[in-house]
Amino acid sequence: MTAVSRDNRPAIADLLAFYASAGVDEALEEEPLNRFAEAASKSPEPAPATVTPTTGENAALPRSTSLSRAGMGDRQAAAPAVRAPSGTVTVPDEQQAALARQLATTATSLDELRQHMAAFDGCNLKFTAKNLVFADGNPNAAVMLVGEAPGRDEDLEGLPFVGRSGRLLDQMLAAIGLDRTSAYIANVIPWRPPGNRTPTPHETEICRPFIERQIELVKPKVLVNLGGPSAKTLLNTTEGILRLRGNWRVHTTASGIAIPAMPTLHPAYLLRTPAHKKLAWRDFLEVKAKLRALG
Template sequence: MTAASPKNRSELADLLAFYASAGVDEALEDAPVNRFAEATPRPAERAPAPAAPPRENKAPDQAEASTGLDASRVPDAPARSVPATATVPDEAQAALARQMAAGASTLDALRQHMASFDGCNLKFTAKNLVFADGNPQASVMLVGEAPGRDEDIEGLPFVGRSGRLLDRMLAAIGLDRTCVYIANVIPWRPPGNRTPTPHETEICRPFIERQIELVNPKVLINLGGPSAKTLLNTSEGILRLRGNWRVHTTASGVAIPAMPTLHPAYLLRTPAHKKLAWRDFLEVKAKLREVG
């Protein structure tokens, strides 16, 4: 399909915007170019091109089938293999994270270990380590998934719109940030606020588990499905999990009552479900009275 030639700058801008929204992000030439071939000689040095041999039918996974490249001129490459996926964590880095987390005897030491840990790629695109906020002696600990833009800038969890809603939710049951402790499963912001991969989550898991163990809260609140699934070892969705008490067991064997609930960011998008989160927070309030 050939686009009509733009008549002015405005039409050209509109055309480029259309291409960008359609995912066209690279200019291509009319004829295919073999990028694997050696540099093409200048016109004066170019030898006459030999006649092309008859085209053979090739299997779909051969280079020429999808790219137009002459497979005979592509440099030798290893046999095709299935690439590693994000669902398979880097065991060496995960093991290092477990070792560093276990070696932290205080929250300050844990923070220092996390700041020096280079095994998660998210660290290199984030502005700040978002470790925690609130009172480390608190009876209630809340754990979300990962920092957003505002959190990355300030280095604190839940400081944007969802954080302000969380503050109101806490105030509704008589709590504030001086009597709760807030953290995330992932301490670095994923680029563009994308969802962390299972790879990234598994590498960061030892740090948040050790953080919970060191705080030793009486009640844990999992904000959103990713936090609940990671820390409660379940595959159930948050709408099925929420409102039902679960247990998070630390490495030392301490069982902490955990309440999965809806993430404030989800509630901003789906305000009709705020009533569900309200019920969950009332359960937390009752549990705190029960455990003293």
């Protein structure tokens, strides 16, 4: 390896610090590659053909994402291939969301839903995550809490809210007499986005059927939306979380069951803005009162 001059060491240290803060925590290759040298040694190639995104369930699919319509009995054949022959990941389309809805609808238990999600290849986030983060806690609990997506600690352990945000959430639950044996915790997105980036609207829509079915199977008496993305997705609203929080809303399942929902501030936000913990405390007191009223 080429020796690094002392003059370049501070710049390299800054670059590594940037990578660490962006969530780049592992190498993709065993040996370092000089991409600039590779580009210079290759002759220009024609630009790859663009893929026209589909807009409906009956639109034509790219060859790499064609689906069998034989039905659920042939789920292995029907699972879409989301990696192109070159190893690059293709862009998901409406057919993946349609398949997610089909798989979610046919799940009759949480275990079956988890199996469907583990076998589902229609969301590109799966290929950069280490683990499926399905849920934690008691599926028979009266209260279900839903966040947005796993972070690094959650991805490593395969459980939601186990890092700093999770420890704060545990304290918030304890303040109203609950813990992970008396609450059920999940996320809208079950796979960690690379570098903890915000999930795209398309990724959210692909994963939405799974969390909606999960709520329907758990049948909680009260739903707590942790943060704006969870509230917007599950309450079908565009309002910001500071306007939403503290006001009871309703999440309606596909079968028509209306579940009282309390939007509140995400623990990660509270770690950055501790002055707003008092607002979350008020919200959790409302949850406690609602649970008591519902028996």
